[in-house]
Amino acid sequence: MLEQAFYQVKGVLLSERIPPWAEVDAYTRLEFVGSKADRPYGSFARGRPERVAEPGPPPGRERERIGTVVRRALPWGAALAAPALIAAIALAPVPAPVEARPSPTPIPAISEVYAKVAPSVVQIRSTKADGTTVDIGSGVVIDDAGDILTALHVIQNARDLSVVFADGTQSRAVIIAELAQNDIAAVRALNPSPLLVAATLGDPSRVRVGDDAIVVGNPYALTRSLSTGVVSGLNRSVQASGQGRSLSGLIQFDAAVNPGSSGGPLLNRDGDVVGIVTGLVNPTGSPAFSGIGFAVTIDTASAALGLPPE
Secondary structure, three states: OOOEEEEEEOOEEEEEEOOOOOOOOOOOOOOOOOOHHHOOOOOOOOOOOOOOOOOOOOHHHHHHHHHHHHHHHHHHHHHHHHHHHHHHHHHOOOOOOOOOOOOOOOOOOHHHHHHHHHHHEEEEEEEOOOOOEEEEEEEEEOOOOOEEEEEHHHHOOOOOEEEEOOOOOEEEEEEEEEEHHHOEEEEEEOOOOOOOOOOOEOOHHHOOOOOEEEEEEOHHHOOOEEEEEEEEEEEEEEEEOOOOEEEEEEEEEOOOOOOOOOOOEEEOOOOOEEEEEEEEEOOOOOOOOOOEEEEEEHHHHHHHHOOOOO
16 A cells, blocks of 8 residues: 655655565554744744743842841941031021011092092082072082082182082082182081091192192082093293182193083092192183193192191
């Protein structure tokens, strides 16, 4: 009986019949072991085999040895470092205390200035012979007694004066003082409002050109109207219209004023009264505002009542 055998020689398959004279055991399997030359290129490792590293000491023992050294060195390190640390702390410069600087006071908004002074501004009215009343100007309350500063030319020819406070209270008023050379008058309400609010008087010597100029008055009977601008000049002198006299030491400003504004307060940005509006200048002769207004300083105006500014 012929058996089929396969040989692999240099990658080529060959088949040959086993010679009939070859004895083959029925329980023997023929195996052919190829050499390196019979294996495909690249299927076996090249070069010299790598050396196997000699086993070192277990890592646990090394860590124990390092830990022991560190524990023994810690007390000595602490003993050596402590004096150096104490010396460094002792020689460290003590920082100088920081001077506390007050933060600048925020500038109030115009709306806050208006809210502060508007309750102190009054309308001044005059009663005619026929019993009708007309709005003739403005004024500002300066004390708790209900005394009011205004411009003299506002009430000079008026008959039976009355004032209307911010809360609507109306009261008769009388003239209690006049400063003709400064166009200033003081009137007193006979029945002042129970909600009377006196304005704060400022220091006109601190006013500078370019400062805010704020005016509250009753132009054309428009009650407690606000206008703003800047201080345009100081220590001005003008001829008082229709009064035959000149006024000096005035504050010039460009906040709008019109008929009915006279006698109202000129304010700084803090809401303090620094002047009493006395008039305006218009080259055309019209009483309408043309950009130049004037105010008597509050220290001069308050002299009518012997009240120096606070």
